[in-house]
Amino acid sequence: xxxxxxxxxxxxxxxxxxxGAYAQTKEIRVLLANxxxxxxxxxxxxEFEKQSGIKVNxxxxxxxxxxxxxxxxxxxKSSSVDVFMTRPLQEGKMFxxxxxxxxxxxYDFSDYPKTVMGVAQAGGAPYLVPLVxxxxxxxxRKDLFKAAGLEVPKTFAELEAAAKKxxxxxxxxxxxxxxxxxxxxxxxxxxxxxxxxxxxxxVAVFDKPAAIDAIRYYGKILGSYGPKGVTSMSWENIMxxxxxxxxxxxxxxxxxxxxxxxxxxxxxxxxxxGIANLPAGPKASSPFIVTSWGIAVANQSKNKEAALKFLDWxxxxxxxxxxxxxxxTMARTSVWKDPKVVAAxxxxxVATRDHAAEFGNPLDRPYMSAVGEARDQIGELIIESxxxxxxxxxxxxxxxxxxxxxxxxxxxxxxxxKP
Amino acid sequence: xxxxxxxxxxxxxxxxxxxxxxxxxxLWMLSSSFKTQTDIIAWPPKLLFTPTLQNYEKVFxxxxxxxxxxNSTVVGGLAVGLSLVLGLPAAYSISRFTQRRLALFILLAxxxxxxxxxxxxxxxxxxxxxxxxxxxxxLSHMLIALPIVVWIMSAYFNSIPVxxxxxxxxxxxxRQYAFWAIILPMSGPGIITSVTLSFIFSWNNFMxxxxxxxxxxxxxxxxxxxxxxYAEVDWGGVMAAAVAIMAPAIxxxxxxxxFVVKGLTMGAVKG
Numbered sequence: 001x002x003x004x005x006x007x008x009x010x011x012x013x014x015x016x017x018x019x020g021a022y023a024q025t026k027e028i029r030v031l032l033a034n035x036x037x038x039x040x041x042x043x044x045x046x047e048f049e050k051q052s053g054i055k056v057n058x059x060x061x062x063x064x065x066x067x068x069x070x071x072x073x074x075x076x077k078s079s080s081v082d083v084f085m086t087r088p089l090q091e092g093k094m095f096x097x098x099x100x101x102x103x104x105x106x107y108d109f110s111d112y113p114k115t116v117m118g119v120a121q122a123g124g125a126p127y128l129v130p131l132v133x134x135x136x137x138x139x140x141r142k143d144l145f146k147a148a149g150l151e152v153p154k155t156f157a158e159l160e161a162a163a164k165k166x167x168x169x170x171x172x173x174x175x176x177x178x179x180x181x182x183x184x185x186x187x188x189x190x191x192x193x194x195x196x197x198x199x200x201x202x203v204a205v206f207d208k209p210a211a212i213d214a215i216r217y218y219g220k221i222l223g224s225y226g227p228k229g230v231t232s233m234s235w236e237n238i239m240x241x242x243x244x245x246x247x248x249x250x251x252x253x254x255x256x257x258x259x260x261x262x263x264x265x266x267x268x269x270x271x272x273x274g275i276a277n278l279p280a281g282p283k284a285s286s287p288f289i290v291t292s293w294g295i296a297v298a299n300q301s302k303n304k305e306a307a308l309k310f311l312d313w314x315x316x317x318x319x320x321x322x323x324x325x326x327x328x329t330m331a332r333t334s335v336w337k338d339p340k341v342v343a344a345x346x347x348x349x350v351a352t353r354d355h356a357a358e359f360g361n362p363l364d365r366p367y368m369s370a371v372g373e374a375r376d377q378i379g380e381l382i383i384e385s386x387x388x389x390x391x392x393x394x395x396x397x398x399x400x401x402x403x404x405x406x407x408x409x410x411x412x413x414x415x416x417x418k419p
Numbered sequence: 420x421x422x423x424x425x426x427x428x429x430x431x432x433x434x435x436x437x438x439x440x441x442x443x444x445x446l447w448m449l450s451s452s453f454k455t456q457t458d459i460i461a462w463p464p465k466l467l468f469t470p471t472l473q474n475y476e477k478v479f480x481x482x483x484x485x486x487x488x489x490n491s492t493v494v495g496g497l498a499v500g501l502s503l504v505l506g507l508p509a510a511y512s513i514s515r516f517t518q519r520r521l522a523l524f525i526l527l528a529x530x531x532x533x534x535x536x537x538x539x540x541x542x543x544x545x546x547x548x549x550x551x552x553x554x555x556x557x558l559s560h561m562l563i564a565l566p567i568v569v570w571i572m573s574a575y576f577n578s579i580p581v582x583x584x585x586x587x588x589x590x591x592x593x594r595q596y597a598f599w600a601i602i603l604p605m606s607g608p609g610i611i612t613s614v615t616l617s618f619i620f621s622w623n624n625f626m627x628x629x630x631x632x633x634x635x636x637x638x639x640x641x642x643x644x645x646x647x648x649y650a651e652v653d654w655g656g657v658m659a660a661a662v663a664i665m666a667p668a669i670x671x672x673x674x675x676x677x678f679v680v681k682g683l684t685m686g687a688v689k690g
Contacts, residue, residue, distance in 0.1 A: 035649040059634050062644035072630050076538055078545040236652060240460035255650045265456045293649070 026306040028082040030058040033066050035293060036328050037131055038085060041314055044322075048313050054306045067091055074100045074300065081298045082307040083314070086128060088119040088291050094369050101127035102297040102304065104311075111317070111332045116291050118362035128294035129315040130331035132323075134255040135356035136189040136278045136287035136364075143272040144171065144248045152276050156193065156217060159249075159279045163225040166248035173225030174249040175238045176218070178386050180379025181372070182234035185364040186252055187382060188288050190214045193281025198366040198378065202418040204406040206366075206378060207399035210283070216395065219385025231383045243267060251278055255292070257349055258327040275348035277355050289353075289360035291331060329353065370409040377402040445665075452658035459654045474659035477646075482656075484663060487642040493553060494628075494638060495621040498560035499568075499614055505561075506568030507610075511598055513569065514576035522573060529566035536562065537630050544631060551633035559627040564617035571616070575609030576602065611678040619668050639664045 032038035038060055045056050061069060067090065073079035074095075086092065086101075095101055104126045109117060116130050138159075140152060144166055153159040159174070167173030177183035184198075191197065194217070196210030205211065222230050227241055235252055239259065242250045243266035254275075261270035278287045295314055297307045313319070320330040324341045329349070335341055336350060366374040381399055384392050392398075410416040451459050453470040478484045513522045536559070544555040583605075584597040592600070603610075628638040643664065646656035672679070 033649060034645065034647060057634075060645075062647050063649055065629055065641070065644060069630060072537065072541050073545075076542045076545070078542055080545070080550075235650065241462070243457075243460055244462045246462060253650070259651060265460075267457055267461070 026303055027055040027057060028303050028306050028310060029080050030056055030310065031066060031070065031081055031084040032058055032060045033085045033293065034060055034062045035085070036326060037293065037323055040319065040323055040326060044319065048310065052309055054309065056310065063087065074098065077300065079298060079300045082301040082303050083295065083297055083310050086294050086296050088128060088294050089365060089367065090371070092119055092128065093367065096122055096127055097369065100299055102299045102301065103127055104129065111334050113333055113357045115289050115357055115360050115362045116331050119291050120294060128296040129311060130291040130294045131315060132293040133289055133329055133331045134253040134292050135289035135353065135360055136186065136251060137254045137352045138276045138278050139242065139250040139260060140274045140276065141248050141268070141272055142274045152274065153279045155279050156281050160221055163221050163249060167225040172227040172247045174221055175227050175230065175241060175247045176222060176251045177234050177238065178222055178226065178230035178382065179232050179234045180383050181375035183382045184375045184378045187215065187218050188364045189278050190218050190281065192286040192361050193284050195283030199368065202410060202416050204403040204410070207396065207403040212396055212399055215381055215385045216390035218382065219388065220390030223386045223389035231386050254329055254349065254352065257346070275346065275352060277352050286359050286361050287356050288364035289356035290362060290364045366406065368410055368415055369413040373409055374406045377405050448658050448661055451654060452662045454655060456655055474655035477656050478659045478663055482642065482645055484642060484660065487637055487639045490636050491622055491638045494556045494560055495618050497553065497557045498564045498621050499618050501557065502561050502564035502568045502617060506565050507572060510569045510572035511576055511602065513573040522569065525566050525569050528562060533626050541630060550631065551635050553636060555631045556628060556636055559631055560621045560624060563620045563624060567617040567620065568613045571613040572609055575606055579605055608678040608681050611675050615671055615675045615679055619671065622668055
């Protein structure tokens with residue numbers, strides 16, 4: 001009888017032990033974006049699971065679906081998300097204000113340029129790790145430049161002259177986004193190069209002369225030498241035109257480089273595509289360089305230890321090098337100097353990145369909670385300027401009204417006058 | 420005689436014009452689904468091109484659209500089935516006992532913007548651990564299907580003379596039996612109409628599935644976005660997926676078109 005009792009006790013305790021061991025195999029839920037880096041992470045996750053013993057349940061979503069899902073889950077306080085990819089400029093400010101990001105005090109951020117960290121922290125307390133950056137560049141057709149005997153433009157005056165010379169019935173001299181709100185990010189570098197800004201110390205300043213001059217210049221070159229219907233064009237419309245050889249110059253984000261030279265997607269030979277710095281304006285040469293994607297741990301996560309482990313791995317240098325080799329422009333500085341990367345990546349891309357990381361501006365839009373509506377307001381100015389080839393007499397007055405409206409939005413969110 | 424010919428020509432011109440307007444986007448989509456990315460963006464548009472099946476290979480090979488097809492079918496089928504079980508008796512009762520207020524209340528659920536249901540649903544379903552299950556999706560899609568069933572069927576029942584059941588009940592049948600054995604067998608066209616319409620609405624629904632489903636129960640409209648990446652759109656993949664998704668809806672409508680028109684106009688004159 002006693003023997004039986006002992007065996008039962010042994011059996012029970014061994015059961016408990018195995019249950020304990022079972023509880024230690026942690027699971028985390030990760031939300032990724034439909035983005036080349038998200039794809040890369042997906043392919044490497046089995047490796048992480050083997051190393052760490054943490055099971056990763058991941059989902060991949062298109063970016064606006066991702067924002068909707070995160071917002072719903074966090075707002076209802078019933079989220080099971082542990083780690084997620086996030087767009088700092090689009091949702092960062094709002095998510096941080098709501099306390100949805102877990103503070104990352106212990107993470108080593110020394111490998112990230114200052115221009116990139118601006119949107120990853122608030123008051124010196126970082127809350128996300130930058131993954132991917134992009135900056136404004138000038139794409140141009142080497143063959144057309146050669147045929148016209150032109151040099152790559154270095155200033156806005158040269159840019160305008162080149163656009164004029166290259167413009168014909170078949171090929172537009174220059175293209176850039178003209179579709180209102182969508183164009184705001186691309187206009188930003190023009191505004192910075194004229195010495196202006198959208199918002200300064202929490203106050204809308206895009207009605208000041210510097211910004212107005214930039215909006216007029218942008219409207220003039222696109223209105224005069226841009227493709228037909230440019231005021232309804234965003235990158236989805238302009239890239240195909242460039243790929244079909246209908247545009248001589250195109251200013252937009254560096255992220256499109258891979259697609260522009262991919263023979264499966266473009267009709268012009270890769271050798272004819274050049275990439276250069278956005279020409280300098282009268283006051284500066286300061287293109288935007290933004291952190292388009294970052295990764296963060298959810299404040300509501302119940303598995304923070306495992307989540308932080310995943311975050312460290314997903315933002316590691318090893319994976320960043322893998323990212324660089326699959327044409328993703330990663331945020332870490334050191335990977336741009338890695339010999340394998342230097343050998344593989346286009347030197348034009350490296351040169352424009354170096355320039356932007358040193359002299360660039362970390363914002364490409366009015367950085368505020370109500371960013372969507374503010375973009376609509378500035379977008380109307382862009383369309384007015386393009387439609388009048390930059391000549392509109394009522395532009396300053398319009399800008400004043402729009403800036404007042406954006407100030408109101410800032411006040412509503414309690415962000416007015418705050419740096 | 421001459422006037423008739425002119426009429427005829429005008430008539431067909433208008434028909435051709437309208438059909439072109441309606442069919443053009445569809446034909447564009449169909450042809451793009453067989454093109455490569457370079458052919459899709461070519462300008463001027465290529466009317467003659469070498470067709471490729473690579474987009475469809477992506478849809479059914481790389482992306483496992485079969486799984487999403489099954490998800491959409493299960494969710495739509497169960498939601499419509501359950502809506503019939505609850506909706507047919509409800510519609511019968513609304514029709515025979517003129518329960519206007521109840522009918523209005525059900526319609527109200529349809530008129531409210533769907534997004535206002537999402538937050539409470541999300542809280543309830545996640546507390547009950549029902550996220551990413553068919554249960555949550557089917558229940559949410561019943562919000563789409565049930566009002567359609569109730570409204571179409573109550574109008575349809577209105578058009579069936581009360582005398583039919585009354586004579587059955589005089590002969591000793593219960594009301595339930597009369598409904599089951601006499602009214603329902605006569606309601607084929609109405610039921611087909613409501614099933615077709617509510618299934619298509621459920622099939623196309625994006626919002627509910629977006630929030631309530633995850634990888635396991637993802638439905639088709641969400642899966643189309645697998646081809647939309649950051650700063651890159653695989654147009655061929657999107658078009659091929661769209662064709663694959665539309666095909667069942669189009670087939671369903673073509674088969675039942677006659678009934679749908681009849682079912683929708685039934686009771687219209689009676690008021």
